[in-house]
Amino acid sequence: MSDRQARHQQSMQKLKSHVDDKVAQATEQRGQLLVFTGNGKGKTTAAWGTVTRALGYGYKVGVVQFIKGLWECGERQRLEEDANLEVAIMATGFTWETQNRKLDTQACQAVWRDAERMLADPQVYLVVLDEITYMLKFGYLDIATVKQAIEARPGEQTVIVTGRNAHRELVAMADTVTEMQETRHAFNSGLQARRGIDY
Template identity: 80%
Template sequence: MTDRDTRHRNSMQKLKTHVDERIAAANEQRGLLLVFTGNGKGKTTAAWGTVTRALGYGYRVGVVQFIKGQWECGERERLAEDPNLEVAIMATGFTWETQNRESDTRACREVWQQAERLLRDPDVYLVVLDEITYMLKFGYLDIATVERALRERPAEQTVIVTGRNAHRELIDMADTVTEMRDVKHAFDAGIQARRGIDY
């Protein structure tokens, strides 16, 4: 065995010891609050990936889509027939298309009622609040209302919040916050969003 091989083996053994110690120290079991935020692409896609994972284990999942719900969504189309998946969609679609604060607020609060029901249901393992950060930013929903529903949800339920500019109180509450950051984006070069890749 070469010196390099020996150094590599020793380094990997140290890493394994460190990882094993961290795994042993993680002994709490409960649902999580995950926030996927930032200006980069992939927040909703990451949430749908977790939805697929949970459904794969036979768990019940609820997805509430604010803003992009009326847009074509390959993940939603593929998973729609799963009896363990429930999807609620805000009726107005993109708020920058409607440009009507009153109707957008009403549509938001109607779909929020579905979210609240899911957040109270102990049989729902995972709830995704997709693009809800915009509802808070535009004032369609009050942060105290959302925060209360999240705090009062069943202990085993995990919630994923997606969207840019996540409210600081959501970030403070969260167990895990992932920030997607644009390094380079095809759209900036005039390339259209691609079906099956971007949506």
């Protein structure tokens, strides 16, 4: 055996031992709270990827879209015929387009009732609260209300929260927090959002 191969094998054995130890220590089974935040692209896309994974195993999934509901959404269009998927849409578009706080608050509260129902349903394995961070930032929803619904959910249910500037209290209670960091974004260079790639 060459020196290079011996060093590689030794390194891989150490890595395997480390991974095996981590797997052995992971003994708790329960639903989780995941937060996908940050200024980078891909938060909603990551959430839809997890939706696809859960549906692939035949689990019931609920998705609540607080901002992008009026936009075309390739993932939603592909998956919406799955009987195990329910999607609730705020359907007012971006708040900076409506510019009507009262109507936006009413629309948010209405779709939040769908979210509360999903969060209370033990048959729903995964709930995605897509772009809910904006609802908290703009004051359309109260953080205490959102936290209470998430904390009271069935033990096997996982929740994904997406959006920029996730509330510090959601970050603090999350099991996994992923921050998407923007290094460069094509839109800032004048490239239009591309169907099938960006939405």
